[in-house]
Amino acid sequence: MTRNRVLRQSKLLRAKGVFVLEDLTPINREVFMSVKRKMSDEVKSVWSRNGAISYKDARDVVHRVEWEDYQHWLDLPWPKK
Template structure:
């Protein structure tokens, strides 16, 4: 319960330059970073809640990264 309470206060903490992130598995972290860094022209924000990775595109549409899509994100080339 404490963990969830702290995560819910993320916006307040961010205003004080304190960033709280979930402890993701190595695979989820790699996918999270792939979504965040590989398609910067199409992805505006990336976050995770309870191990589920979501992102908002440039049209402000929220997408959930499904397990079936993990390999797609991992296979995308890193930007130069």
């Protein structure tokens, strides 16, 4: 219950410079970072809630990354530095 209460208050904490991150499994963390970094021009923001990864695209449409899509995100090339 404490965990859920802290996560619900994360927006208020973020305004004070405190960031609360969900503890993701290794595969979820890798997919999360793939969504966040591999298509940064098309993805505005990425977040997770209860292990589910979601993102907002450039048109402000929210998408949920389904298990079937994980391999697609993992196979995308990393951007050149």
